[in-house]
Amino acid sequence: MSKRLQQEITTEQNRGTVSVIQGQASGAPPTTTATASGPPGGSLQLVAQLVPVTPAGGGGGGGKATPPSKMKKTSGDKDSDEYRQRRERNNLAVKKSRMRSKQKAQDTQQRVNELKEENERLEAKIKLLSKELSVLKDLFLEHAHNLADNVQAPGAEGASPAHNNNNNINNNINNGGCNNNNNGQ
Amino acid sequence: MSKRLQQEITTEQNRGTVSVIQGQASGAPPTTTATASGPPGGSLQLVAQLVPVTPAGGGGGGGKATPPSKMKKTSGDKDSDEYRQRRERNNLAVKKSRMRSKQKAQDTQQRVNELKEENERLEAKIKLLSKELSVLKDLFLEHAHNLADNVQAPGAEGASPAHNNNNNINNNINNGGCNNNNNGQ
DNA sequence: CTCAATTGCGCAATTA
DNA sequence: GTAATTGCGCAATTGA
Numbered sequence: 001m002s003k004r005l006q007q008e009i010t011t012e013q014n015r016g017t018v019s020v021i022q023g024q025a026s027g028a029p030p031t032t033t034a035t036a037s038g039p040p041g042g043s044l045q046l047v048a049q050l051v052p053v054t055p056a057g058g059g060g061g062g063g064k065a066t067p068p069s070k071m072k073k074t075s076g077d078k079d080s081d082e083y084r085q086r087r088e089r090n091n092l093a094v095k096k097s098r099m100r101s102k103q104k105a106q107d108t109q110q111r112v113n114e115l116k117e118e119n120e121r122l123e124a125k126i127k128l129l130s131k132e133l134s135v136l137k138d139l140f141l142e143h144a145h146n147l148a149d150n151v152q153a154p155g156a157e158g159a160s161p162a163h164n165n166n167n168n169i170n171n172n173i174n175n176g177g178c179n180n181n182n183n184g185q
Numbered sequence: 186m187s188k189r190l191q192q193e194i195t196t197e198q199n200r201g202t203v204s205v206i207q208g209q210a211s212g213a214p215p216t217t218t219a220t221a222s223g224p225p226g227g228s229l230q231l232v233a234q235l236v237p238v239t240p241a242g243g244g245g246g247g248g249k250a251t252p253p254s255k256m257k258k259t260s261g262d263k264d265s266d267e268y269r270q271r272r273e274r275n276n277l278a279v280k281k282s283r284m285r286s287k288q289k290a291q292d293t294q295q296r297v298n299e300l301k302e303e304n305e306r307l308e309a310k311i312k313l314l315s316k317e318l319s320v321l322k323d324l325f326l327e328h329a330h331n332l333a334d335n336v337q338a339p340g341a342e343g344a345s346p347a348h349n350n351n352n353n354i355n356n357n358i359n360n361g362g363c364n365n366n367n368n369g370q
Numbered sequence: 371c372t373c374a375a376t377t378g379c380g381c382a383a384t385t386a
Numbered sequence: 387g388t389a390a391t392t393g394c395g396c397a398a399t400t401g402a
Contacts (some may be wrong), residue, residue, distance in 0.1 A: 115300035122307035127313040136321045
């Protein structure tokens with residue numbers, strides 16, 4: 001009931017008519033009248049201002065004077081209960097929809113943050129792994145050199161075993177060795 | 186009261202000033218319109234509604250129009266040019282703001298997608314690196330074994346200095362190969 | 371204090 | 387016919 005006083009009033013007022021108004025009801029927004037806008041603290045209540053409704057509209061235009069008897073119950077255009085009811089329902093739906101929309105946006109933003117964190121973690125890990133790999137490779141090379149030296153020195157005997165190994169290695173590889181890692185955030 | 190004209194109409198038709206309105210200045214969006222809410226395809230309309238202002242009954246009499254006699258130029262509250270001007274400005278600002286807001290949301294969503302992709306890439310890389318590491322590690326172990334065998338076989342002769350290396354290497358490997366490290370950035 | 375930007379809200383046209 | 391969306395205008399706030 002009190003709801004419709006809001007915008008309509010203003011709206012109407014646009015054209016110059018008056019209206020009544022009321023202060024805020026429950027948590028709702030404070031509406032105010034044309035003349036006095038009651039911002040925040042609103043205490044007060046309503047002030048009604050009636051205006052001389054001049055019958056002949058004149059005003060801008062058109063005039064139409066009171067078309068008094070035209071208003072079907074059904075689709076009584078606007079004053080009908082039915083209309084009001086629908087409006088209210090829609091308003092509710094709108095509110096809900098907007099709320100969800102907002103929430104979704106928020107979630108998305110959060111998702112971005114999470115992904116960014118994850119990303120950093122992954123990059124750090126890559127860095128680490130790369131480093132390790134690098135170290136190992138160096139060692140490997142060094143080792144190879146040493147082997148070469150040794151092999152040459154001792155004698156023709158020890159053929160380096162590193163040949164058929166591929167198979168075995170592959171198996172191992174498939175197993176994935178030991179890279180497990182857990183991380184929680 | 187006549188509210189049926191509601192906003193748009195009111196807005197434009199408001200005081201008779203017609204106005205096709207809107208020219209948006211700043212590079213804004215291309216909207217169409219003449220009457221504000223022109224639905225898609227807008228074709229016409231607008232004429233009709235002057236008439237029906239269903240007065241409705243409620244309010245009693247209905248009428249409307251003609252702002253009584255109060256219309257200061259400044260702050261004439263509603264009919265004032267100044268008011269209208271401000272409204273228009275605000276409407277424009279609102280539009281702009283909303284546009285940006287929407288755009289931002291879109292960007293954010295896109296950001297999520299990009300980050301997701303990036304993440305996948307990073308994970309793939311990690312997997313690859315891990316595999317390489319694993320291979321190298323196995324290779325090392327194998328080598329170590331072979332070396333050990335070879336060393337034993339040849340005889341007590343020349344202890345190859347490589348052993349030390351191996352040990353070190355192994356240690357390193359252990360650390361390096363399977364280490365899962367925690368502690369996030 | 372003015373003014374652009376935000377924000378909550380209701381209306382109406384669409385869409386599903 | 388209903389609920390959900392979406393564009394829009396109004397008004398109250400807020401931040402420069």
